[in-house]
Amino acid sequence: EAAVTQSPRNKVAVTGGKVTLSCNQTNNHNNMYWYRQDTGHGLRLIHYSYGAGSTEKGDIPDGYKASRPSQENFSLILELATPSQTSVYFCASGAQLGGLTGQLYFGEGSKLTVL
Amino acid sequence: QQKVQQSPESLTVSEGAMASLNCTFSDGTSDNFRWYRQHSGKGLEVLVSIFSDGEKEEGRFTAHLNRASLHVSLHIREPQPSDSAVYLCAMSVSSNTDKVVFGTGTRLQVSP
Numbered sequence: 512e513a514a515v516t517q518s519p520r521n522k523v524a525v526t527g528g529k530v531t532l533s534c535n536q537t538n539n540h541n542n543m544y545w546y547r548q549d550t551g552h553g554l555r556l557i558h559y560s561y562g563a564g565s566t567e568k569g570d571i572p573d574g575y576k577a578s579r580p581s582q583e584n585f586s587l588i589l590e591l592a593t594p595s596q597t598s599v600y601f602c603a604s605g606a607q608l609g610g611l612t613g614q615l616y617f618g619e620g621s622k623l624t625v626l
Numbered sequence: 627q628q629k630v631q632q633s634p635e636s637l638t639v640s641e642g643a644m645a646s647l648n649c650t651f652s653d654g655t656s657d658n659f660r661w662y663r664q665h666s667g668k669g670l671e672v673l674v675s676i677f678s679d680g681e682k683e684e685g686r687f688t689a690h691l692n693r694a695s696l697h698v699s700l701h702i703r704e705p706q707p708s709d710s711a712v713y714l715c716a717m718s719v720s721s722n723t724d725k726v727v728f729g730t731g732t733r734l735q736v737s738p
Contacts, residue, residue, distance in 0.1 A: 515669075542724050550712075553632075553714060553730035561724065569725065571627060601669060605724065612718035612726060614660055617669035 514538045517618035524625050530589040532621050534602030542605045543585040545577060545614065547598040554588075554601065560585055592625045598622075611625050628652055632715060632729035645702040647732045649715035654693050657715040661689055661700045664712045664731075673713075674700070697726055705736045 515536045536543065544559040546569075549595045550563035556569030566577040574596060576588040589596055598619045606613035627730065629652040639645045658677045662670040676682040676689045683689075686703045698715060707730075715729040 544726065546728070551730070554728035556725065561723060567725075570727070589641060603670075605726070607724060612658060613627045614672045614675060615662075615670070615716070615726060617671075619669045620667075 512615065515602060515604055515616050515618040517600075517621045520619065520621055522623050524589075524592045524623065526540075526593060526625060528592050529530040530592045530596075530623065530625075532589075532602075532623070534585045534587075534618060535583050536585075536602075536604040536616070537583065538604050538606075538616055539582065539603035540606045540613075540616070541582070542607065542612075543579065544602055544603045544605070545575075545587045546601045546603065547571070547596075548601060548620070549598050549604070557587065557600075589623075592623075594625045597623060597625045628656065628717070628727050630715060630717065630727055630729040632713075632732050634732060635730075636733040636735070638735045638737060639705055641706060642704050645705045645709075645734055645736070647700045647702075647713050647715075647734070649698045649700075649729050651717060653694050654696060659689070659691055659698045659715065659717045661687065661698075662714045662716060662728075663709075664714065666711070668707075670714065702734075705734070707736050707738055710734060710736050 524561045546554040560579040580584045602618045603615040605615040661673045672688045674684040712731045
């Protein structure tokens with residue numbers, strides 16, 4: 512049973528439109544992450560969160576907002592989508608274990624195409 | 627900003643031969659390292675975690691960490707066609723943050 516669920520799995524948006532990618536986890540993990548994956552760049556961190564109400568900037572936050580309204584849910588928001596944001600987006604959850612960052616558990620990805 | 631480089635970009639091995647993948651990082655502040663596997667169109671699954679210098683084995687997967695040389699490797703013993711996937715190394719940036727960064731990935735093809 513999938514513990515990290517992303518929606519939608521596929522999305523086509525128009526330039527300038529608003530896109531919201533949603534992520535739900537049933538692992539009861541404090542930490543959640545949003546990455547994008549592009550050929551030649553691997554996985555790049557956009558935003559992450561330590562718990563409900565917290566959001567932190569990752570390495571490439573420009574053009575993205577994040578929202579963590581609850582332990583279970585973490586959303587990635589593109590207020591004004593651009594073609595350069597066409598990518599596959601992955602959500603992950605992880606625990607903090609005795610001061611060490613725990614392994615991440617990933618969703619299956621959301622493929623976003625911005626025309 | 628922590629940088630992570632993986633090599634080679636792609637690798638083809640025959641079934642049963644050893645596969646070796648490498649990862650180098652830009653500084654020594656990381657406190658834990660993991661190798662993940664990603665089959666085409668899927669999310670990532672963890673293979674092995676390593677927190678101190680030396681070797682860590684999980685089944686056919688063995689990670690080696692050498693912090694002094696800023697290097698972590700993955701060796702896959704007796705690879706099978708089902709091991710064909712992209713392999714990514716990952717590390718937490720430092721003990722003061724839960725930020726996790728990934729390498730660029732190695733695409734492994736195991737031929738029968």
